[in-house]
Amino acid sequence: MKLFWAPQTRSSRAVWMLEELGVDYAMELIDIRAKNREDSGEFHRASPMGKVPALVDGDVAMAESAALCLYLADRYSPGTLAPRVDDPQRGRFLYWLMYTPAVVEPAMSEKFNNVAPNRQRSGWGDFDTMIATWERTLGKDDWILGAEFSAADVMLGSSAIFLRMFDMLPASKALEAYADRCMARPAYQRAQARVS
Numbered sequence: 001m002k003l004f005w006a007p008q009t010r011s012s013r014a015v016w017m018l019e020e021l022g023v024d025y026a027m028e029l030i031d032i033r034a035k036n037r038e039d040s041g042e043f044h045r046a047s048p049m050g051k052v053p054a055l056v057d058g059d060v061a062m063a064e065s066a067a068l069c070l071y072l073a074d075r076y077s078p079g080t081l082a083p084r085v086d087d088p089q090r091g092r093f094l095y096w097l098m099y100t101p102a103v104v105e106p107a108m109s110e111k112f113n114n115v116a117p118n119r120q121r122s123g124w125g126d127f128d129t130m131i132a133t134w135e136r137t138l139g140k141d142d143w144i145l146g147a148e149f150s151a152a153d154v155m156l157g158s159s160a161i162f163l164r165m166f167d168m169l170p171a172s173k174a175l176e177a178y179a180d181r182c183m184a185r186p187a188y189q190r191a192q193a194r195v196s
């Protein structure tokens with residue numbers, strides 16, 4: 001298995017996911033900041049937009065961090081890091097797995113760029129609703145599905161950590177504690193050691 005990655009990018013969540021699984025993988029650096037970048041055919045097949053993270057696993061070649069976390073969890077940890085397809089928790093799991101790319105990241109971008117929110121028209125609602133929904137769902141639980149950590153927490157946890165990094169995480173005991181819990185996971189720490 002090979003992960004295409006770059007430092008200080010969303011690649012860190014893919015490395016974290018691989019570390020949670022405890023599988024063997026190689027990492028190939030893509031210099032996304034290089035001026036005249038020439039991507040290999042292998043990378044381009046995995047990531048048609050030339051974005052990281054991207055993964056090649058045998059005949060599977062793919063990108064998009066949420067898709068990648070879902071693929072890895074289903075393939076290497078079914079029933080543990082992803083509820084099985086016939087588990088009633090599966091729907092809730094998919095909702096929260098997709099919350100990062102579908103809701104958190106567009107809402108962050110809107111706020112960061114000072115764009116006027118339009119909660120009903122925008123698919124991501126708005127920043128404050130995004131935070132309030134996440135915080136309310138988490139409640140007093142450790143993880144977004146309750147007591148069990150899942151791939152959805154890799155996506156959401158990395159969002160909480162990015163929000164904190166950009167000074168955008170609102171004063172919220174629940175979300176602060178959630179980010180701390182994610183950062184304390186041994187797999188997260190191993191991943192950090194590999195990407196820094």
Ligand SMILES: N[C@@H](CCC(=O)N[C@@H](CS)C(=O)NCC(=O)O)C(=O)O
Pocket residue numbers: 008009010011032049050051052053063064065066101
């Ligand atoms: N929605 C994608 C976003 C990936 C993305 O935008 N990656 C950035 C780094 S964080 C990138 O590769 N930028 C370089 C480029 O677009 O050429 C995901 O979640 O994987």
